[in-house]
Amino acid sequence: MLLQLLTSWRNGEPTSSGAPAKSEPLATVIRGAEALGLVMLCQCKSYPRRLAVHILRECKYLLEKLQLSRDEPALIDAADTHVPHFAEKCLPLLPPAEKQAILAAGQLDLVWVAERSHAVWTAGTAVVLVHPLPLLTYILYNFPN
Structure with a gap:
């Protein structure tokens, strides 16, 4: 439902020439939706992760359309920008098939990571000694400021 709300909001919002008069409450609502999308990215099942990516994209479009992304970029x-760095850091933890997938991928981004379905990304089987969370959660948890 949140994705439908964000999509309807984006489609119904007229393109403005300047920043909205009440940009702070709008930005707070959109950043809250981004936070929910970030939490959904940590799910073990692939459907919530894919839905989270769509929510984050809609939030990005709304932030751009309402001109609210000047101070702070969309999540x-x-x-x-940080996914390639974390994928490189996680390479020693991955099984050979996933290492090959990373090395063969042209450009790593959050969508690519969210689409991964191997248990190492979702169940935390290979990172138990390092961190008890799924690998995607580990990446997001160590996200630099």
């Missing part, structure tokens, strides 16, 4: 953009 999906900030995460996309």
Whole structure:
């Protein structure tokens, strides 16, 4: 339902020439939706992770459309810039098939990570000694400020 609400909001919002008069409450609502999307990315099942990516994309579009991303980038953009670094850090923890997938991928981003379905990304089987969380949660937990 949140995704439908964000999509309807984006489609119904007229393109404004300047920043909205009440940009702070709007930004707070959109950042709250981004926070929910971030929490959903930590799910073990693939459907909530894919839905989270769509929520984060809609939040990005709303932030751009309402011109609220000047001070702080959208969460999906900030995460996309750091995913290659964290994937490189996690390479020793991954099984050979996942290492090959990372090395073969042209550009790693949050969508690519959310689409991974191997148990090492979702169940935390290979990172138990390092961190008891699923690998995606480990990546997001260690997200630099």
